[in-house]
Amino acid sequence: MRAIAVLNQKGGVGKTTTAVNLAAALARDGQRVLLLDLDPQGHATLHVGLELPEDALTVYDVFVRGAAIAETARMVTDRMAIAPAHIDLVGAEVELCDQENREHVLARTLGPYAEHFDYVIIDCAPSLGLLTINALTAAREVIIPLQPHFLALQGLGRLLQTTAGVRAAFASDLRILGVVMCMFERGTKLGQEVVRDVQGFLAAADAADPWYGAVVFETQIRRNIKLAEAPSFGKTIFDYAPVSHGAEDYLALAREIHAARVPA
């Protein structure tokens, strides 16, 4: 099982859109996928159109009451399940403060699922708090969605430092798989500049850095209004607009990521 965290503390850069549609693309290609919504905003849960009854168990219960992931997970499409978020997650970081081993709650609950899923894709909140630390100790790989804009580029250094900090603190083999350009507008010089900047930065990594070997994915997710419309219908791009740039790009990304897997 590959556990991949989709992470960038800068808001609105395409994390949820990438987590949901990458999970759906992998499932279309025959992989068994669990999408884990770790953002109190619950946008991945909304994106797939999941309406939860009041007493439904969510990721909040996993963190605060020790519920098993299986008790929260619901099938969304063939081979794709979601463990939904709930706004109460906002309080989980405070409630976890006194728990033993609070950084590894998620890692411990994912353990038993290694046989059931080929992929776990974790949609993270736009912050570097305890929930995100849990994602980084549970996942072995990180994908960084990046909007190819100057302001969005500024926080990348801090994000990479945080992953290095988690790797050192917990002696894990966490590694950055790559950066995926989202909302890409071909033909703008800003887009090309940002790609070159990031490629240069990644190429200069030391063997000890978690981003050693990380790449800017070949696949660029083009700006495409259908990707922004799909969540309002509670659908992935494959159910909403299967013949669109958005569907093409996320299918290509899934294949690029699946080909990049380290042989088990």
Added chain:
Amino acid sequence: MRAIAVLNQKGGVGKTTTAVNLAAALARDGQRVLLLDLDPQGHATLHVGLELPEDALTVYDVFVRGAAIAETARMVTDRMAIAPAHIDLVGAEVELCDQENREHVLARTLGPYAEHFDYVIIDCAPSLGLLTINALTAAREVIIPLQPHFLALQGLGRLLQTTAGVRAAFASDLRILGVVMCMFERGTKLGQEVVRDVQGFLAAADAADPWYGAVVFETQIRRNIKLAEAPSFGKTIFDYAPVSHGAEDYLALAREIHAARVPA
């Protein structure tokens, strides 16, 4: 002096772009404007190309050491000054925890400037923490930048509730001036739908709601790559691309907001 907070806890929706270019547009029209960067990311400070010497005083010093705004403010263009942010602001919320009257630090320091400036425009961080509460007790008016997308619409209710909470808790006359559509793509049905949704929501307000009388501004800020390029040159849209949709739209917004001022 009008003090206006530019606020939306959803990330990446156009807060900084609006705060900087609205401030610049008001200054072009002859107003004396202070731009206050209250976001630890310091994007407004970056956007105007301000490079601070190591020992420079910033908004952090205003919060944690009682420095006066005047000691931090630097002129950016004619009639426009900025009080810059610093990454240390990340820690200010914790450091303020034990201070008396910690929600009013900003309001107290702005008091003496009522004669010096016609406008104070506050760029807020994408969160609803203590720094943002300080913005809401210092400002009398709020502008909400909104990306006309389904996911961006979800948090609007919570944002409005937070302003109502601040108004009740501190018995202030804080009011929501309006919602400005950012990154607007004319001709998409999603854009039109979001405008209608928000207009309907605002029209249904009670007299006691802080958003009573709030509107969706006529001026829509169109998506325009020049607005995303300008910060990489450390310039406002007026210095970078004075003949562009971005410059046109922010000038129109400034005039709409200035016309909406309550007679002193």
